[in-house]
Amino acid sequence: MEEWLEQDKNSIRAVDRLREKIRFSDEEIEKLPGICDLFPLKITPYLFGLIDGDNSDCPIRRQVVPDLRETIVRKDELDDPIGDKNTDLNNQPVPGITHRYPDRALLYATTVCGVHCRYCFRRSWIAQETAPVSDDMKPAFDYIRRTKKIQEVILSGGDPLTLADDSLETILARLFEIDHVKTIRIHTRMPVVNPYRITGKLVDLLVRFSPVWLVTQFNHPREMTPFAKERTSRLIDRGVPILNQTVLLRGINDSADILEKLNRELIQARIKPYYLHHPDKAKGTAHFRLPLERGIRIMRELRRSLPGYATPVYCLDIPSGHGKAPIQHNYMQREKDGRIVIEAPNGSRHIYSDE
Numbered sequence: 143m144e145e146w147l148e149q150d151k152n153s154i155r156a157v158d159r160l161r162e163k164i165r166f167s168d169e170e171i172e173k174l175p176g177i178c179d180l181f182p183l184k185i186t187p188y189l190f191g192l193i194d195g196d197n198s199d200c201p202i203r204r205q206v207v208p209d210l211r212e213t214i215v216r217k218d219e220l221d222d223p224i225g226d227k228n229t230d231l232n233n234q235p236v237p238g239i240t241h242r243y244p245d246r247a248l249l250y251a252t253t254v255c256g257v258h259c260r261y262c263f264r265r266s267w268i269a270q271e272t273a274p275v276s277d278d279m280k281p282a283f284d285y286i287r288r289t290k291k292i293q294e295v296i297l298s299g300g301d302p303l304t305l306a307d308d309s310l311e312t313i314l315a316r317l318f319e320i321d322h323v324k325t326i327r328i329h330t331r332m333p334v335v336n337p338y339r340i341t342g343k344l345v346d347l348l349v350r351f352s353p354v355w356l357v358t359q360f361n362h363p364r365e366m367t368p369f370a371k372e373r374t375s376r377l378i379d380r381g382v383p384i385l386n387q388t389v390l391l392r393g394i395n396d397s398a399d400i401l402e403k404l405n406r407e408l409i410q411a412r413i414k415p416y417y418l419h420h421p422d423k424a425k426g427t428a429h430f431r432l433p434l435e436r437g438i439r440i441m442r443e444l445r446r447s448l449p450g451y452a453t454p455v456y457c458l459d460i461p462s463g464h465g466k467a468p469i470q471h472n473y474m475q476r477e478k479d480g481r482i483v484i485e486a487p488n489g490s491r492h493i494y495s496d497e
């Protein structure tokens with residue numbers, strides 16, 4: 143069996159196995175299994191190996207180990223927090239597709255993920271049967287084929303790289319033969335949670351259907367292991383570009399220092415920081431969220447300390463399905479007398495005239 147499949151097969155799915163490394167309170171031992179009934183536990187042995195068992199605030203642990211606070215559901219938290227299935231907006235024209243921006247569509251390839259991230263915005267259907275994914279992807283492909291304004295298809299899920307090579311090949315080949323589809327994007331956490339997935343065969347496959355862009359999700363510098371960097375470099379060496387989206391998570395990476403370190407590591411690995419996502423209002427995830435002002439402040443500091451191309455765009459996915467909006471500090475202000483005040487990265491203010 144290939145190593146990445148072995149990692150998947152040997153993933154930790156029961157709270158008992160976490161106790162090999164993590165000490166839980168009596169209340170946790172009693173209640174965590176029930177929490178895993180709502181959203182199953184899944185951690186690859188590789189990622190489990192990165193957890194610091196002595197530190198209850200370990201940033202890897204907090205992302206994947208269930209937490210008692212997941213039972214607290216706020217009124218404005220939803221099963222579908224960003225309106226992927228919002229019927230009023232007709233965001234899901236056929237099963238398996240979310241089409242929100244005219245030129246690009248999401249195609250759900252699977253409900254399976256490499257690990258289960260506790261803050262996940264799709265946690266209501268990851269690994270569940272209620273997912274907008276069916277074995278029969280024909281309606282989805284027919285929709286893409288007849289909707290000529292779609293120039294990019296984004297494979298999402300679930301994690302598309304949990305599919306076997308031949309399933310992935312079939313999907314890529316079907317997209318590749320549609321003339322108006324010019325680029326394919328794959329959203330995946332596998333390079334972070336199961337880097338073994340980047341086999342020589344996978345690299346060949348993605349190169350064959352070029353241009354394929356890979357978008358991964360490194361959230362913390364501790365995830366940038368030599369192994370993950372070695373495997374992602376195999377793709378980049380062969381011309382498969384990699385972008386990174388980070389989810390801003392309270393108590394995990396919500397500091398300018400951590401994000402500076404992460405983004406520097408990313409550019410050293412030739413991975414381009416793309417988005418910093420404000421966490422979505424999925425059920426039972428309030429303990430991961432933080433005020434937007436805090437994100438804005440962190441971004442202002444990053445703007446000062448990082449090269450422009452190492453600075454991601456901070457964005458909010460507007461609840462109920464209206465799309466992503468960039469959120470940022472306002473560097474420009476027009477005074478009543480018509481003059482403009484511009485703020486420099488170091489905070490100093492300067493008059494500018496656009497007359």
Ligand SMILES: *Cc1c(COP(=O)(O)O)cnc(C)c1O
Binds near residue numbers: 240247
């Ligand atoms: C995020 C998202 C995209 C991709 O948006 P980009 O800004 O191009 O990365 C496309 N479709 C849907 C439904 C999305 O949620």
Ligand code: SF4
Binds near residue numbers: 255258262263265268
């Ligand atoms: S990999 Fe993505 S879709 Fe899967 S559980 Fe994590 S955040 Fe959710």
